[in-house]
Amino acid sequence: MINIYFKLFFFFSFLLFAMGLNFLVLDYILIIEYNLLMLNSNSLVMSILLDWMSLMFMSFVLFISSMVIFYSKDYMIGDLNLNRFILLVVLFVFSMIFLIISPNLVSILLGWDGLGLVSYCLVIYYQNVKSFNAGMLTALSNRVGDVALLMGIAWMVNFGSWSYVYYLDMMIGDKIMGMIACFVMLAALTKSAQIPFSSWLPAAMAAPTPVSSLVHSSTLVTAGVYLMIRFNVVMPPLVSTILLFLGSLTMLMSGLGANFEYDLKKIIALSTLSQLGLMMSILALGSSTLAFFHLLTHALFKALLFMCAGNIIHMMSNCQDIRYMGSIINQMPLTSTFMNISNFSLCGLPFLSGFYSKDLIVESMSMNYLNLIIYLIFYLSIGLTVMYSFRLSYYSLTGTFNYLSLHSIKEDSVVMLKSMGGIILFVIFMGSMLSWMIFSTPIYICLPLMMKLMALLMILSGVFIGYEMFKLKMTYHLKSLMCLTSSTFSALMWNLPILSTLGVNLSPLWLGDIYLKLFDQGWIEYYGGKNLSFMISKLSMKFQYFSLNYVKMYFVMMVIWVIYLLMNMF
Template sequence: MTYYLYSFFLLILGCVSMGLSLFFYSSDFIYLVSVSFLSFIYQAHLDWISLSFLFLVSLISSQVLIYSIYYMGEEVFYERFKYLLLLFVFSMAFLIVSSDGLSLLLGWDGLGVTSYALILFYSNPKSSSSGMITALSNRVGDILILWSLGLSYVLGSWDYMFISIESSYLVIVLLFLASLTKSAQIPFSAWLPAAMAAPTPVSSLVHSSTLVTAGVFLMIRLSPSFSHTGNFLLILLGSMTALLSGLVAMAEYDFKRIIALSTLSQLGVMMFSLGIGCPLLCYFHLFAHALFKALLFMCSGVIIHSSGGTQDIRRLGSISSLLPFSCLALSVASLSLMGFPFLAGFYSKDMIIESSSMELLLFPSLAILVAALLTCSYSFRLMSVSLTSFSCNWVSFIKGDEGDYTIPLGTLYSGALFGGVLFYWSFLGMESLLVSSLEKFSLLVCLSVGIYTGLNMTLNKGFMFDFLCTMAFLPSLTFLLGFPYLKSGDIIYNQGDQGWVEYLGPSIQSTSITYLSSMNDIFMSVGFKLLLLVSFTGIWLI
């Protein structure tokens, strides 16, 4: 019953935040709050963006908490999991409303520590290695945040949202690079698929509205300070990330990894929209993406949990006849991911692609179009192979009841259907971009071609297949880049902490204390004998 109370509290918090967001948007109102605790001052920046995103995080986390009651209820350490999940959500809430560097660091580091603990929840070698990759990749961003705080202190202001690029160019650059690590852009992309070692409820939060979106949200806040170089870098990295993740997903057969790679692709689209100067469209896509991506992971968790932990889509044929509602929700979420007309992802994704064509950026715009085609392709392959195919090696045992998951799946199913249009009319309130009929037609062509290739194309074994299966060797590159630091840490520990530091510190102190103690014993023994001798001599003389 306590879990439902936590979920109800988060839901109430989300409703209040959404009401305030609509009021702040209509009144063009911004509210700054400072809370002093001992010597620490927490500063909150409340506007319609932070409040609407707080609503999104509260809504999804409330449904994930209900979902985890049935999905994780049989785990021995479920209580620990629940409190880690709540700490994870509250860390994201702190980051959303922060307006200065110290407040930002509180949420940023809280996300890093709790995500590491959640990925390690199952305590097996796979989760340990995945947690280490995630922690090391995110630690790079933490160090960059600390450097930016040091420079901000020198400049005399912690407020990263109100600093000018002329006076603090290096601070903006450091925060910019830190955001790239958290949002898993190339070359920091390896940790995002590795984070799949966490339980499915954690994946629903990480890939929708918390960890990976923290970097994008910070980038949206910093967007007014970007220079031309920063915009070009975002366009290049975003288009490359979207294209590479789409290609890798085409060679993948793991259910959760395909969905994780689709997250990486959409993060590239968001960064691309920031680069072309459309932060509002980036936030729109971030909002819509969170709704259908959380639903995708929840549906995949129900299917995997009901089929005995099977994640290979080639062994999951004809599941739609056994789990009809979960498969329906999965199909709607996948169609929304593809940008199917009038679903949540259609409005934001369509507008971003139209804006890219208006910017006349040939290679990045073409890469985004190809990435959209690949999204349609691997999404339809996922649905056709795992849900409806009768030619697969179907798993013969199904357990569990999808009725337990009706409330969270139904809530996010409504979001995947209507979230995009509601956000569009509530906050954007503008006409569609003026593009030619040919450009509109090209989007429908990409959708159709992607569906056709997803149903008919398969990659054969070979160098290209191995190249894509290894995610363009990014995990190996990440290991090679991190290995010297881990090795140097091992040397420092063995030669330093356990070497000369141990010898000059505790060992010498222990030896000295032992020597002094023995000398004291000898002195006390000799002194006591002399005292007795003097005493007896004195008595004899008397």
């Protein structure tokens, strides 16, 4: 089963990429409509939207999922239900494809809900308390977005059709379309885990690593960004400003949180959150093509980063704490090389794939007339990205070996290395290739020398601060109470996990406790259900007494009747 799906997905990914290039060159859009049902002049039509954007995105999704399925062959080797796992992954990919090709809000909701449902099944795959909690947090956070999308569908009735694609260009500035865009933005915020819905993304790390690789690169979390790219034309200015504010805050929060995190997968998850914030921010500034460009390049290096992390975890007997790692470069040189290249691409090192999109985004932002806060947050986030990437490499790949003296860390999985090797060339070269393909005319950037060198300056300062802080293992610097408080606050993602669990659950649980004491076990129970049952049982016992002692009863009744007769006679 694994080989069949791997070959199918791999073949179709290249086919769709070629089609996407053709559509891009010809500037061609194809909408296929299939009449499902005709009833009294009402037709139920299934629409499929094929343009260069949907075809390119589908090809990337299929390519990464083919590599992940091939990777799972070795990673999930001890699993008794491997076929079930692969089928869940395939269902996940099909839901994402269904969402990508839908020009209709109702069919988008089907793919959207499919992603939510299958992601819940995959997060709780290992079936322990932590997984169940993470799965519930993931599912319930995403339900908010599903409701927002349903409300958007209800508002679309004003136009007489749910196919939003037909109305985008002519409804710019329309209030109803603006309202629908607001609902879509709320849905995108939940699915792409922006503030205040960020806490489910690191919690979803309870899923198996191949799933994390797929979820955090090209599916689920990118669904929100993709939907926002589609609706970008009709976004009201106020909504765009809110989106810019939330996206930039998410970038800053996740960058700070990753610097205080010790779980290998959670660090990479927080870096995904940071990149999603970057995409949302540049989307809010009106550059939807740039956001899509970064979406594609990010998918490649993030998938590879998770695969490298999975290989390390697999070889270290499921240990995810980076403090137990160190000097892995000696035991796993090829995996370490792949991981370093992915990290460099994430940081935006020239001339890897991440550089072309990230540098272009930051310089486009610098060209805009914006306030100082947004400008500072963008550049601070670049510095923080380099900082936690360097910290990750410092703790895990170099330094002292901190694991057990008796160990078996080695690169013996050819399948895993092949699947990672399949992506590495694209991580290096795809950024430049995509930039030549997508932007037929180059984006003109004109900045002063200082602003041009600002990104490089932040990268170098991020490396320096990261090295200086984490070389000392943060023992000396965190002595003061203020530093300890700030590190705890940042490590807990600005207390968002507490707010989204206790903040939502505490009041209903407290009210439930009151209800239990007053109603279920209190006076209403005494005077209601319990008293009623007591009276009925008492009456039934009396009737039972009559029925069990019927000879005695008849004799007594006869005596009473005789006495009554005698009294009437005299």
